[in-house]
Amino acid sequence: MSASYVQLPRDVVALNGADCRSFLQGLVSQDMERVSETMSVYSALLTPQGKYLHDFFVMTDGARLWIDCEAGRADDLIQRLSRFRLRADAQFENSEDMAVFAVFGPEAPKAMGLDANPGFTRVIADTLAYTDPRDVALGCRLLGNQLSVEAVLNSRGIPETDFTHYDALRISLEIPDGSRDMEVEKSTLLESNFDRLNGIDWEKGCYIGQELTARTKYRGLVKRQLSAFRATHERQIAGEPVFLQGQNVGEIRSRCGDHLLVSIRIDALGSDDGKLAAAGNPLNRP
Secondary structure: OOOOOEOOEEEEEEEEEOOOHHHOOOEEOHHHHEEEOOEEEEEEOOOOOOOEEEEEEEEEOOOOOOEHHHHHHHHHHHHHHHHEEEEEEEEEOOOOEEEEEEEEEEEEEEHHHHHHOOOOOEOOOOOOEOOOOOOOOOEEEEEEEEEHHHHHHOOOOOOOOOHHHHHHHHOOOOOHHHHHOOOOOOOOOHHHOOOOOOOOOOOOOOOOOHHHHHHHOOHHHHHHEEEEEEEEOOOOOOEEEEOOEEEEEEEEEEEOOEEEEEEHHHHHHHOOOOOOOOOEEEOOOO
């Protein structure tokens, strides 16, 4: 079977209360009305200036909403959301007994009995399984108690593999991994490929940072983007600046093997004036 799995380093937040869906609707970039027992979404929380704070997945098992967010940042997310709760009936809990897994490979959706449509969701033996809403090429995600999820995977004969295989695929698809690739209170969604990754609903009503996000899109103000490159030297690591003919035009954000995800000026991507370089060595396009 051309599919394998890894456990992902993630935090999980449970949302309970009659108002939790409408509460999130006014705060985050994706339409919470789309979330159902058959559909999960990818979304973000921004500053009023449209800068990145958190990205996450939202799903439901019918009883509550679940947020699959960056490892080590659930408490910060809960704190930021709680500032807007006021009288809304919405409670948040960092669910440390829940785990997140990814199944990836050419036959990943088929192996999990999922449609190959972004966000398609079904419950399998107390486990929420859904096709990755960002890009079906990244496979599926599963959320549940660790032992329950592992039992589901084992029953389907899906083998475990090393996290680096998943991470290299993610980078090759130009998909950010939270604050590893996006700067908190600095990065914007459009320069982080969120539009292509189904992380923004352009038709929904207002949310925090919506005005500036829309202005950036419709006025063509995006100046940078996350792009995949291949490293040519071991010193080309996260944090290294990228140069074009001696001018700083970007920065390496994450690396796995020789796969690099780089935040780079769009005009430098299309330049024919010379080779992009980092740590004194060229960067290659995939």
